[in-house]
Amino acid sequence: MSAARKEEEARRSVFTRRALVLGGIQLGALGFLGFRLNKLQVEEGERYATLAEENRISARLVAPPRGRVLDREGKVIAGSQLNWRALIVAEDARDVPAVLDTFSKIVPLTDTERTRIEREVRRRRRFIPVVLREFLSWEEMARIEVNAPDLPGISVDVGTTREYPEKEHLAHIVGYVAPPAEADMGEDPLLELPGIRVGRAGIEKHHDKTLRGRAGSIRLEVNAVGRVIRELDRREGQPGQDVQISVDAELQRTVRGRCEEGTSAVVLDARTGEVLAMATQPSFDPNLFNAGVTAAQWREWTSKRQTPLINKCTNGLYAPGSTFKMIVALAALEAKVCTPGDRVPCPGYYDLGDTRFHCWSKYGHGSLDMRGGLKNSCDCYFYEMAKRTGIDRIAAMANRFGLGVDLEIELPGTRRGLVPTRAWRQAQGKPWNLGDTVVHGIGQGFYQLTPLSLATMTARLATGRAVQPHLTRTIGGRPIKGVRPEDWPSLGIPERDLRVVREGMWAVVNETGGTAKVAQLPAGMGQLAGKTGSTQVRRVSREQRERGFRVEAMPREWRPHALFVSYAPYDNPQYVVMVIVEHGSSGAGAAAPIARDIMIDTINRFRQPVNAPPARVAEAAAPRNQ
């Protein structure tokens, strides 16, 4: 018994030792787990917390609504059109083919559409909506909604596309939008969103960032399979701001109605430089860029001689012809090479050395002072003035009047044109001859000027201020600078010099013997002052001249361009109208009547003062009929 007890004791002590070893190992193992937990949860906790957040949070950008472009009356000229889309969620539909069959009875689906839908349904996860059809009509949408009980899983939602209600009337000003190109990416994360559009031309391009706004973002909680559980938070982006421009859509339509193909017209507010209308024929429908322009459409546009995509008011380059003579007169007066009363004889030609320069009137104008020179548009008078003044002083004066300089108008791609100088010619490695100066005195030669710059010149002549043509009136309802006449500095031309030129322009229209009596305004509308111009596109040879050639006998594309610059009322200038008729032959015959009609339209349109004081500018964005 004692031995058995002893053995029992020995067995127990072996067990105790070994059990303690085993227990120690076990506690050690549990301690290791505790250590491991500490490492995971505390030491690396932050890393895993980030991973957990990445798991559960899906951030999505939200496209802000693009700002509208409004005309000066607050009418929408570039807005967002609602795009109603039908969507299907496979999970809710259960039997997708059956639901599609029912849907086809309401809104017919083509086989291609159906294949695409079924492919997308198969490929995507079952709770992700698939687009059935975009751009639903109101009627289609209503039919879908009415039949909703038979269409499980189908819903209608709304996106936006850009819409230009004025279509081709304002295309060249407002521009258009298109999907961003690869090169635009990276600049703004917003551009990577599907369906986003960027401005590609005109106001849409110039004010693209303002109109676009800033992207908002939503942070969504998603579960392991990507289903959205809830919206965690939403950072509102900044919606695009509305841009109001100075153009009046109604006037614009009227002006365009008066322009035939090849005709361009610019209407400015003389005192502020605001563009009231700017029309070019032909034009295009900017809505076509929304869905993407087809290759055929593009070919049609670019193959034409008169391509509709180019705004000839800002990008067409022409010699100014006689419309330039006011600049020569002012340069001469400033250079003090003559007085307004100095007379220059005109026998119908002007000899410089061996070269004979012709006046447009082969019988001559007799002896003319400056006012007479302008009234009759006598070439000989301005040959002489140019010779006395010199090309560089003429060019400097032209630049002061906005010719050949960057006018900074909000239309990307606008050309600055060319006003030649001696240095410019020499840079080409050619000498500048006195003969060149003489020719440039009547606005022929190397000049390349846009209709917009000639309109600007006219506004500056009428007001004596350095008004800049511009389009933006308010951004987000806040007026911008330059809407008041006082915002523009004086040109620094003496008033008496300007008066001579203005009187000359008045006489052109309102005096017997003026070159553009046709442009007289009807009684009660004030008086219009203007200047005609016609610029040769082909040189007239001596032979032709001696035979007494007739412009009407020439092929149309050889005929000179017809120009007319004007402002009214004469005693209180408010509006500038500039018209150019390509191959219109004569300024007085082709351009002046159109300009007169446009002036009448403009005056009628703005019977009230056109320039609302700044406080009222903001109200213009709201509809008028309140």
Added chain:
Amino acid sequence: MMLREPAVYERRLLMKQHSFGILEKLWQIPWLFVLMLCGVAAIGYVALYSAGGGTPDAYASKHALRFGFGLVIMLSISLVDIRVIARFAWVGYAAGVALLVLVLVHGNVGKGAQRWIDIGPIQLQPSELMKIMLCLALAHWFHRASWERMGNPLFLIPPALAVLVPVALILKQPNLGTALITGMIGASMFWAAGVRWWKFAILFAGVGFIAPIAYERLHDYQKARITTFMDPESDPLGAGYNIIQSKIALGSGGMWGKGFLQGTQGHLNFLPEKQTDFIFTMIAEEFGLVGALGTLGLLALVIIFAMLTALRCRHQFGRLLALGLGTNFFLYVFVNIAMVTGSIPVGGVPLPLISHGGSAVLTVMLGFGLLGSAYVHRDVEFAAARE
């Protein structure tokens, strides 16, 4: 060893030499231990409440019911005389093996792992039951072992077979994790019974030799578990996904956790099988390191109690039984938590009393009933061998 006054100790000893009354037994039941188990089950209830999406309906209330049932079984078994239990040790073992064979023939197969038999509303996993029966059988065998017998290698062959037969049957299921755990329980009991060091050295050498051959014969999914364990990021959406998501859930819990019902990994289903194998991750995510270590600590107390019971038993049967059951529980806890922390390969082992699943609760409570009996009858006269 046990910190008690000799006088009290001796009195108890005399009192319990033979048998004692039911009231005394009830008094002797380790109520503190029962309280610990209730605490563990309560943690399970809270975690399953969260895993069920914030309601008790999905898992938690069933869990409470099962635990209650298990508690009744445990307390009943605690009152049964340990000597009576010992008498039925091999009967239980035989029944366990029979069930393992039955499950191989007739059982239902889950996700490529555990096999179970439906007994009424309960799903019984014989492999879980087998581990407890193995403890009983080995405790009974070594209880009779005298020194000379222990020295005789032939005496070790029957218990070795008693371990290898169920291990082989479980491997056949196939369930690598449980087979390994069963083997380790057997090894621990051999060790505690006093088998010599060098015999274990031979055993490990043999295992080291067989392991590569065995690896070749593993199923592909079993190989995948081992390889993805080595480098979970190598296959983040495939087999490694569970480990990565589990680690993210654990790590993102931080020190104090995300708060009850606030665990994003669990509630958004990034966490796989969150109510069963990955329940600990759920706790660690929502209650942080504090909650995780608290749970781990409570589980450690349960294991420590089993070990203390083993040390206090005055008979080898009770000692070995308590040690085997304690080791069984330890292996559950260790394998499960090591698995979810990415420390060992994933292997379908639940966290006892916390994970959702009926048969695990019942078999664990059955085991604790035996442990309870060993505790209550720790001082009874239970002769090793008749001489």
